[in-house]
Amino acid sequence: MESQASKQRPRQHKTLIAPSLLSANFLCLKEEIAKVEAAGADWLHLDVMDGHFVPNISYGPMIVGFVRQATDLYLDAHLMVEYPENLLDAFVRAGADNITVHAEAEGVSANTLKTIRNLGVDAGISINPETPLDALDPYWDLVDLILVMSVHPGFGGQSFIEDSLEKVNRISERIQRDKLPILIEIDGGIGIDNAARVRSAGADVLVAGSSIFRAADSSAALSEIRNAADSSLTSPKK
Ligand code: DX5
Ligand code: ZN
Numbered sequence: 001m002e003s004q005a006s007k008q009r010p011r012q013h014k015t016l017i018a019p020s021l022l023s024a025n026f027l028c029l030k031e032e033i034a035k036v037e038a039a040g041a042d043w044l045h046l047d048v049m050d051g052h053f054v055p056n057i058s059y060g061p062m063i064v065g066f067v068r069q070a071t072d073l074y075l076d077a078h079l080m081v082e083y084p085e086n087l088l089d090a091f092v093r094a095g096a097d098n099i100t101v102h103a104e105a106e107g108v109s110a111n112t113l114k115t116i117r118n119l120g121v122d123a124g125i126s127i128n129p130e131t132p133l134d135a136l137d138p139y140w141d142l143v144d145l146i147l148v149m150s151v152h153p154g155f156g157g158q159s160f161i162e163d164s165l166e167k168v169n170r171i172s173e174r175i176q177r178d179k180l181p182i183l184i185e186i187d188g189g190i191g192i193d194n195a196a197r198v199r200s201a202g203a204d205v206l207v208a209g210s211s212i213f214r215a216a217d218s219s220a221a222l223s224e225i226r227n228a229a230d231s232s233l234t235s236p237k238k
Helices: 026-038 061-070 086-095 111-119 133-139 166-179 195-201 218-234
Strands: 014-020 041-050 075-078 096-102 122-127 144-151 185-187 205-208
Touching: 014 218, 026 041, 026 061, 026 218, 041 061, 061 075, 061 086, 061 096, 075 086, 075 122, 075 205, 086 096, 086 111, 096 111, 111 122, 111 133, 122 133, 133 166, 144 166, 166 185, 166 195, 195 205, 195 218, 205 218
Parallel strands: 014 041, 014 205, 041 075, 075 096, 096 122, 122 144, 144 185, 185 205
Antiparallel strands: none
16 A cells, blocks of 8 residues: 555655654643644654653554544654564554654664565654764665754754754755655754745654644644745745
8 A cells, every 4th residue: 555655756846844742731632733734744754762762752552543543644753762573463453554664773674674664654764963874874775755953852842953954955966866765854943934944955744842832833844944945946046
C-alpha cells in the first residue's frame, strides 16, 4: 500500500503544516486534535521521548492509538528514543503513518529504516542541531523524509536555531540535484516569524507546537504560518 508521503512525490508545492501535539492540553486531547484539524492541519506531529535520548518523557504507542481513533490526519511519529527498533511494530500497529528515528540514537542503522518501510509506513531520519550532514550518508536511499531539528530535542517552546536554515538549504540542493523523493521537515521554534525563511530554504513540512497550540487563536496562527510559508514561494528569495 502506498503511503501519503509517497503519493506526494515528486516534490510537491503545498506547504505541509504539522502541529506538534506536545504543546496540546492533554486533558482534552480529542478537542485539541479536532481544533487543529478544523484549522487545516495537514499532518499531526507526535513527539515520543524516552528519558534517555532526550531528558524528557512524553508518551508512547498507547496514546498514539487513541490519537488514531480521533483523527484521519497523517500521523507523523518523531521517535526521540534509543534503540527504536524495539518499538517500531507497536507504533505501526497504533496507527502511525510515518516513523522518524534519530541518526544519533543508539541502535539506529540502515536496517532500522528498512524495517520501518517493510512495516508499510514512511520512514524518516532526523538530525540534531549539532550533527553534521554526513550523518545522513547511510540513509539517502532509504528515507521518505529528513527531519532537521531546529532546537535541541526534548522540549517544546524553545527558540529557533538560525544555523538550521543552512542545513535545510544544503539538503534541499542535494534532493533537487539528485531528484530524490524525500520531503524535508523542520522542527523546533517554528512560527510566523520564520515560516517564510524555512520554506524558502527548502522545508516542505513545518512542525509547529507552541506557536499553534498555545496561540490565543490556533486556527488563525496556523493560517498565518501557512500564508507566510506559501508567500515565500511566490516572492523573490531574501
Ligand atoms: C522537540 C520536539 C518538537 C516540539 C516543537 O523535541 O521534537 O516537535 O514539540 O515545539 P515548538 O514548536 O514549540 O518548538
Ligand atoms: Zn518533533
